[in-house]
Amino acid sequence: MTHPLSQQTIQQLAFVLLLHEQGIAQSVQPEPMSAAAVLSFQDALRQATGKSPENDQQSSRCGL
Numbered sequence: 001m002t003h004p005l006s007q008q009t010i011q012q013l014a015f016v017l018l019l020h021e022q023g024i025a026q027s028v029q030p031e032p033m034s035a036a037a038v039l040s041f042q043d044a045l046r047q048a049t050g051k052s053p054e055n056d057q058q059s060s061r062c063g064l
Contacts, residue, residue, distance in 0.1 A: 012047065019044035 005013075023040030026033065046052060 016044050016048045019047060 019040050023037045023044060026040055027037035028034065029037075
């Protein structure tokens with residue numbers, strides 16, 4: 001049996017979708033503006049997975 005999504009979960013998913021769509025829009029821009037797309041996609045992934053740079057041990061080893 002599935003449970004309905006909470007209002008907070010729906011808002012978080014909508015924000016992830018917004019960041020993803022922003023990344024797509026930025027990716028078709030001419031250089032160097034298209035480079036910002038990588039950051040939007042990264043933000044969308046971090047938001048979706050609940051990871052932040054402070055909590056990500058891998059990024060601290062890479063110096064990010």
